[in-house]
Structures are given as C-alpha cells and as structure tokens.
Amino acid sequence: MNRTRYITAAKHITYSALFFALYIVQATPGLFEFSGAKPIWVIPCAIALAMFEGEFLGGVYGAAAGLLCDMGSFLLFGFNGFLTCVFCIAVGLLVIYLMRCNLASCFLFCAVFMMARGGLEFFFGYGMWGYDDAGMVFFSGTLPVAVFSAAITPAVYFTVKALHNKFKKLLG
Amino acid sequence: MSDFIKSVRFKILLAILSVIVGFMIMAVYTGGAAPLFTQAVSLVTVPVQRLSAGISRGAADFFSQFTDARALRAENELLREERNGFLRALADYERLRHENEQFRRIVGVLEERRDLVIEPAPVIAREPGSRFYSFTIGKGRIHGIKRLDPVMTAEGLVGYVIESGPNYARVATILDVAVNVGAYDSTTSAGINVYDSSTRDIGVISGTIELAAQGLCQINYLPRDSTIAVGDIIMTGGGSMFPKDILVGTVERVAPNAHGTSVAAVIRPAADIPVVKDVFVITRFEGQGER
Numbered sequence: 019m020n021r022t023r024y025i026t027a028a029k030h031i032t033y034s035a036l037f038f039a040l041y042i043v044q045a046t047p048g049l050f051e052f053s054g055a056k057p058i059w060v061i062p063c064a065i066a067l068a069m070f071e072g073e074f075l076g077g078v079y080g081a082a083a084g085l086l087c088d089m090g091s092f093l094l095f096g097f098n099g100f101l102t103c104v105f106c107i108a109v110g111l112l113v114i115y116l117m118r119c120n121l122a123s124c125f126l127f128c129a130v131f132m133m134a135r136g137g138l139e140f141f142f143g144y145g146m147w148g149y150d151d152a153g154m155v156f157f158s159g160t161l162p163v164a165v166f167s168a169a170i171t172p173a174v175y176f177t178v179k180a181l182h183n184k185f186k187k188l189l190g
Numbered sequence: 191m192s193d194f195i196k197s198v199r200f201k202i203l204l205a206i207l208s209v210i211v212g213f214m215i216m217a218v219y220t221g222g223a224a225p226l227f228t229q230a231v232s233l234v235t236v237p238v239q240r241l242s243a244g245i246s247r248g249a250a251d252f253f254s255q256f257t258d259a260r261a262l263r264a265e266n267e268l269l270r271e272e273r274n275g276f277l278r279a280l281a282d283y284e285r286l287r288h289e290n291e292q293f294r295r296i297v298g299v300l301e302e303r304r305d306l307v308i309e310p311a312p313v314i315a316r317e318p319g320s321r322f323y324s325f326t327i328g329k330g331r332i333h334g335i336k337r338l339d340p341v342m343t344a345e346g347l348v349g350y351v352i353e354s355g356p357n358y359a360r361v362a363t364i365l366d367v368a369v370n371v372g373a374y375d376s377t378t379s380a381g382i383n384v385y386d387s388s389t390r391d392i393g394v395i396s397g398t399i400e401l402a403a404q405g406l407c408q409i410n411y412l413p414r415d416s417t418i419a420v421g422d423i424i425m426t427g428g429g430s431m432f433p434k435d436i437l438v439g440t441v442e443r444v445a446p447n448a449h450g451t452s453v454a455a456v457i458r459p460a461a462d463i464p465v466v467k468d469v470f471v472i473t474r475f476e477g478q479g480e481r
Contacts, residue, residue, distance in 0.1 A: 081206050085210070086209075090360070100210045163319040
C-alpha cells in the first residue's frame with residue numbers, strides 16, 4: 019500500500035518536474051527559436067498526458083499548463099488555463115470512448131488545439147481591435163507558433179509515453 | 191460518460207475551472223495584475239529562468255562564432271560600405287560640426303540627469319508569440335520596480351513595465367500598437383510624447399504591425415510645416431510617465447499622413463529591441479506621476 023502511494027507521488031513529482039523543465043525551455047530567450055518563433059512545449063505535454071492518464075489528471079495538468087502560458091500572455095489571465103483545461107478533459111474522454119491512444123491522435127489533437135488557441139488569441143489580441151496589417155501578426159507570429167508547437171509533439175508524446183509506461187510497470 | 195459527470199473527479203475539475211474563472215474576473219478588476227498563482231510560481235521559476243537565460247546566452251555566444259560566419263561576412267561588407275559612407279561624410283565638415291554640437295548637447299543633458307534612479311535588470315524570458323517583442327525581466331517590486339516605469343538600455347528607450355511581480359516584471363515595447371491606442375491602460379492612451387532634437391517639433395510615438403516586424407516605430411502628429419529630416423534624433427518630451435530627453439531613435443524616413451494634416455516619420459529605435467538582453471528600469475525621475 020505504502021509502495022503504491024510512494025510510486026504515485028513519484029509519478030506526479032516527475033510529471034510536475036517535466037512541466038517545469040518544459041516551461042523553462044519554452045520561456046528561455048533564443049532557445050529553440052526558428053525565424054523569431056518559438057514552440058509552446060507545455061500544452062502538447064498536457065495533451066499527451068491527458069491521453070495516457072485520462073480526463074481527470076489531464077484536466078488538472080491542462081489547467082496548470084495553460085496557467086503557465088498565461089504568465090507570459092498579454093491576454094486576460096486564465097484564458098489559456100481555461101481553454102487548455104477544458105480541451106484536455108475532452109481529450110481524456112475522447113481517448114477513453116472514441117479514439118485510439120497513438121501518436122497520430124496526439125498530433126491531431128495538438129494541431130487542432132494550437133490552431134484554435136492561436137486563432138482565438140489572435141482574434142482577441144489583434145483581430146477585434148481592427149489594427150492595420152493585423153494579418154501579418156497571424157502569418158508571422160500565430161501560425162508559426164502553432165506549427166512549431168504541433169511539430170514538437172512527437173518528442174513530447176514519446177517522453178510522456180515512456181514515463182507513463184515506466185510508472186505503470188512499477189505500479190503493477 | 192454519465193458516470194464521469196456524476197463522479198467526484200468531475201466536481202473537482204469544475205472547481206478548478208471555477209478558480210480559473212475567478213482568476214479571470216480578478217484580472218479584469220485589477221487591470222491585468224498577476225494573481226497569486228503567477229506570483230507564487232514566479233518565486234520558483236524566476237531564479238531558474240535567470241540561470242537558463244544565462245546558460246542559453248553563453249552557449250549562443252559561443253556557437254554563434256561558428257554558425258554565423260556567413261552573417262559576419264555580410265555584416266563585414268555592410269560595415270565596409272558604412273565606413274566608406276562615413277569617409278565621404280567627413281568631407282562635409284560643417285554638417286558634422288553641427289551634428290557634433292547636437293550630440294554634445296544630448297550627452298550633456300544625460301550627464302546632468304541626476305534625477306534618474308535606475309535599476310539594471312536582465313531579460314529572463316521571451317514567450318512564444320510574444321506581443322511586439324515584449325519580454326520579462328528578472329527584477330520586480332522588491333527591487334523598487336513599479337507598473338509603468340520606463341525601461342531603457344544604454345542605447346535608448348525600450349518601453350515600459352506593464353506588470354510588476356515580486357521578483358519579475360513584464361515589459362511592453364515602444365513597437366507595440368497599444369502604445370498609440372491605449373489598449374492596455376488609459377495612462378498610455380496619449381502615447382509617448384517625443385520631440386525632434388533638431389527642429390524641436392513635438393509628436394507622439396506609436397507602433398504599427400508592419401513597422402514592428404522590421405523593428406521600427408513611428409512618430410505621428412508632427413506639425414504640417416515640420417522640417418523633420420532623415421537622421422534627426424528623437425528624444426522623449428517628458429511628462430508623468432517618461433522622463434524628458436531620453437534618446438528614442440533616429441528618423442529613417444518622413445511622410446505626410448493620409449489626410450495631409452500632419453507629418454509622420456518612421457523611427458529606428460536606438461535600442462535593438464528584438465534582441466535586447468539587459469535593460470535599465472527608471473524607478474524614479476523628476477515629474478514622475480503617481481502609480
């Protein structure tokens with residue numbers, strides 16, 4: 019009983035450390051920056067985690083990932099937290115009832131969510147204010163971030179999968 | 191599915207979503223100030239971000255000498271062209287003498303600025319898709335940095351603090367379109383008042399999306415008969431938000447506005463805003479407004 023509790027605690031500490039490390043990588047100036055755009059690491063990680071751990075832990079880690087993104091966002095604090103939490107709950111339920119838990123699904127979820135999130139962020143941050151040349155921000159900022167974030171999905175997916183399998187094996 | 195909706199887990203998730211909505215409402219009423227979550231997390235993340243930014247900077251500097259050979263060659267050619275330009279310019283003694291006087295005056299003014307209290311701070315984070323090169327610095331309220339404090343480098347004005355946490359602060363740059371329209375705060379809705387050090391004409395700095403992509407901004411509402419010219423030096427005009435006579439940049443090109451009622455000019459900021467790594471926050475200056 020105690021052993022199970024320790025392993026479960028270790029699992030959550032490991033996941034939290036992974037989130038923390040990915041957030042630092044995400045926010046460090048110049049790191050993994052391509053043509054001025056950087057990928058978001060923590061959200062694909064939360065989505066992958068929702069696929070492996072289910073809707074509850076997915077929702078919790080999704081909220082945490084979103085709030086981490088909100089810390090550097092110019093939009094209303096909680097915007098990313100709310101969206102990511104709801105989406106990760108949906109991902110957890112979709113994988114349980116409808117879809118398969120594999121890399122293709124994870125990539126699809128990440129691509130769809132990053133585009134939707136980027137679109138909403140662009141709309142609320144620029145589109146609805148009627149700035150001149152707002153489309154430039156979408157094509158040179160929003161779109162590359164969404165594409166890069168989707169592109170790094172395999173790395174995050176296999177990391178989360180390896181950790182999940184390791185702890186699943188330890189828990190028997 | 192119905193089992194999930196009836197479960198305790200669902201109720202916990204609803205509680206989490208309610209807390210996030212609470213954060214959003216709080217952010218609306220506090221003008222976007224970071225709620226407790228951000229401030230608590232920043233206590234852990236800021237020291238690590240500071241370390242990772244330092245490591246990243248060191249590694250980038252080391253590898254750049256190998257990877258940037260082509261860029262260095264291009265830069266070398268550019269510098270050679272510039273040197274030739276300067277040699278030609280040397281012939282124009284009178285103009286140089288005039289410019290020299292201008293520079294002496296600007297440097298003199300800055301040396302006399304004993305009213306400025308500055309706090310140096312490193313840039314520790316630039317988020318993916320950051321708005322107009324905005325960034326986070328590794329110092330905050332405990333270092334005396336407040337919201338709306340001006341931010342500059344040794345080269346010139348960079349922007350202002352939009353949010354100050356205990357040990358971090360977020361900075362919006364002068365390339366931001368919101369500087370003009372005041373999307374963030376009514377205090378900034380009038381824009382940043384600046385003047386041309388040659389003509390003494392007063393205008394307002396603002397950003398546009400197209401110019402920001404090139405690292406430029408513009409000065410608007412100059413008088414129709416303004417004689418502002420390419421190469422003129424633009425300084426802050428003072429007020430409650432920015433101290434007077436901080437270098438903003440130089441005029442890159444001049445154009446009348448669409449209605450012909452005033453003149454606008456494109457400014458190349460003196461500070462290299464997209465890649466700035468260390469800044470100074472002006473925490474106190476003469477005439478500073480209440481925050």
